[in-house]
Every structure is written in structure tokens, then in C-alpha cells.
Amino acid sequence: MFAPNLLEGRVALVTGGGTGICRGIALAFAAHGCDVAITSRTMEHLEPTVAELRATGRRAIAKAADVRDPAAVTDVVNATVAELGRLDILVNGAAGNFICLAENLSPNGFGTVVDIDLKGTFHVSKAALPHLRAHGGSVVNISATLPYLGTMGQSHAAAAKAGIDSLTRTLACEWGPYGIRVNGIAPGPIEGTEGVRRLTNEQSRESAIRGNPLGRMGTIDDIANASLFLCSEAASFVNGVTLVVDGGLWLRSARILGD
Numbered sequence: 001m002f003a004p005n006l007l008e009g010r011v012a013l014v015t016g017g018g019t020g021i022c023r024g025i026a027l028a029f030a031a032h033g034c035d036v037a038i039t040s041r042t043m044e045h046l047e048p049t050v051a052e053l054r055a056t057g058r059r060a061i062a063k064a065a066d067v068r069d070p071a072a073v074t075d076v077v078n079a080t081v082a083e084l085g086r087l088d089i090l091v092n093g094a095a096g097n098f099i100c101l102a103e104n105l106s107p108n109g110f111g112t113v114v115d116i117d118l119k120g121t122f123h124v125s126k127a128a129l130p131h132l133r134a135h136g137g138s139v140v141n142i143s144a145t146l147p148y149l150g151t152m153g154q155s156h157a158a159a160a161k162a163g164i165d166s167l168t169r170t171l172a173c174e175w176g177p178y179g180i181r182v183n184g185i186a187p188g189p190i191e192g193t194e195g196v197r198r199l200t201n202e203q204s205r206e207s208a209i210r211g212n213p214l215g216r217m218g219t220i221d222d223i224a225n226a227s228l229f230l231c232s233e234a235a236s237f238v239n240g241v242t243l244v245v246d247g248g249l250w251l252r253s254a255r256i257l258g259d
Ligand code: HXC
Pocket: 095, 096, 097, 098, 099, 100, 105, 106, 107, 108, 109, 110, 112, 113, 144, 146, 157, 188, 189, 190, 194, 195, 196, 198, 199
């Protein structure tokens, strides 16, 4: 674990912050001295987490918004700055997903996931820019290892996540001169998340553990710790990378020579 208070005096906005990986990131940030705003589509997802955040002694707010709506996310960003005083860190974690082969996927099904994951990341980043630019800051975009291989049933999500990694690299170059570092995290399967509940079964989870060089599934804490690193001064010269946090799982998908 890191030394305490890595993010003392900072303010973060975490999209998708009510549940799963992004709830874990929000709580880890608060534990390290950061005030936190969280957003997702429904207040129902946000209310228990904002109470947990406040219980850490930090200031926290929750605002409902759909990241597909640029005006709504601008309102959330502005409310964060109005109520918490500034914005230093943005975590783009809101995502949608389901399993569907491309041949069965409707144009709207493909577009919906691209709209949430990729375009949502763009909209929130753009809305946060004026505030991050005021004093420098850090953006972390959550993608996935799905696009590294031909993950069947994931044409929509893999394309969206690959687009996010591309956006990470471009914004790192465009916004680095403003003192804003833009990085990403590509988690492998993380236990206890909606994604893993929806996208895996007992058999695929067992194979993810058996096939992982570290012999286990990822945890929400694994991703929260990587986020802390990327948003802290410990990563002050890290810009434009997408950090794979999967225990080496996707590398093990390479065929054994001679197989
Ligand atoms: C095929 C589907 C579908 C399914 C929705 N669609 N679910 N198509 N199979 N299971 C299609 C619909 O038919 C529709 O197209 C279009 O997608 C939009 O669906 P709506 O339900 O109208 O959209 P909306 O209410 O906005 O919901 C968006 C959603 C939502 C993505 C579909 O259900 C959602 O957000 N779900 C999951 C959230 C989640 O799991 N987040 C964690 C992601 S984890 P038509 O043509 O009919 O209008 C992740 C990392 C993965 O991303 C890594 C794991 C290893």
C-alpha cells in the first residue's frame, strides 16, 4: 500500500463512481485525502457510495447524469467545482456492456456502447478541461484488455475501449503542455464487478484464474491502487500510457510455440 494521503487537498470526479471498480477508486481516493464527486445515470447507484465517502471524513457529492449527454456532464463538472472548490482529477469509468455476436448486434446496440464508453469519455474530459487546465491535473481513462485479442461477442465494447486507449494517447500529447497527464488503465476480469457478473460464467472465471500467471482474478483494490499511482506525484512523468492491470492474463493467450 502507498503512504497515506497521496492526494491530500485534491478534488476528483469519478464517472461510474457509484458501483464496482469506480466505487473502489472513489473510496481509495477519499482514503488518501481527496474530496470526491461521483456520477452515474441513477442516484440509486450513487447514494450508498456517497454516504461511504462522507464517512471517511472527506467532502463528497453525487450527481446523476448520463455521460452520453454533453450538457449534463458539463453541469456535473461545474457542480463539482462549485461545491468542492476545484477539480484536479478525472476518472472516466462509466461503461456499458453485454455479450452479443456482431452478426446479431443492431446498429443501435453497437452505437450505444460506443456512445457511453468512448464518446462519454470524450464528453467528460472536454467538460473538465477548463478546470484541469487552471492548475494542472490528471485524467485516468478506464478501458479493458478486450481489444488486444479478437474477443468474440465484444465487437462493440472492444472497439469502444480501443478508441479510449487512442484518445488517452492523443489527449496526453495535446494536454501535457497544460500540466494535465492523461493515462489509462486496462483491467482484466475483476471479481465482484457488474462486468464480470454479466460477461463471465463459472467456467470462464475458473479458466481466468488457471490461465493467470499470478493465479487469481483481479480485485477492485488492484485497480484502485493503480489509479492512485497514476493520479499521484509518484507518476509525475507518466503520460499517455494505458497500464494493463490483469496479472499478465492476456499475455498468456499467446500460443505456445509448436502447439
Ligand atoms: C444485444 C442489446 C443487449 C444485449 C442492449 N442491447 N442489451 N443487444 N444483446 N444483451 C441493444 C438494445 O437492443 C438496443 O438496440 C441498444 O442496445 C440500446 O439498448 P437500451 O437498453 O435501450 O440502452 P440503455 O438503456 O441506454 O442501456 C445501455 C446498456 C445497459 C449498455 C445496454 O444495459 C448497460 O449499461 N448495461 C451494463 C452496465 C455494465 O455492465 N457496466 C460494466 C461494463 S464492464 P435496439 O436496436 O434494440 O434499439 C466493461 C468491461 C468489460 O465494459 C471487461 C470484462 C472482462
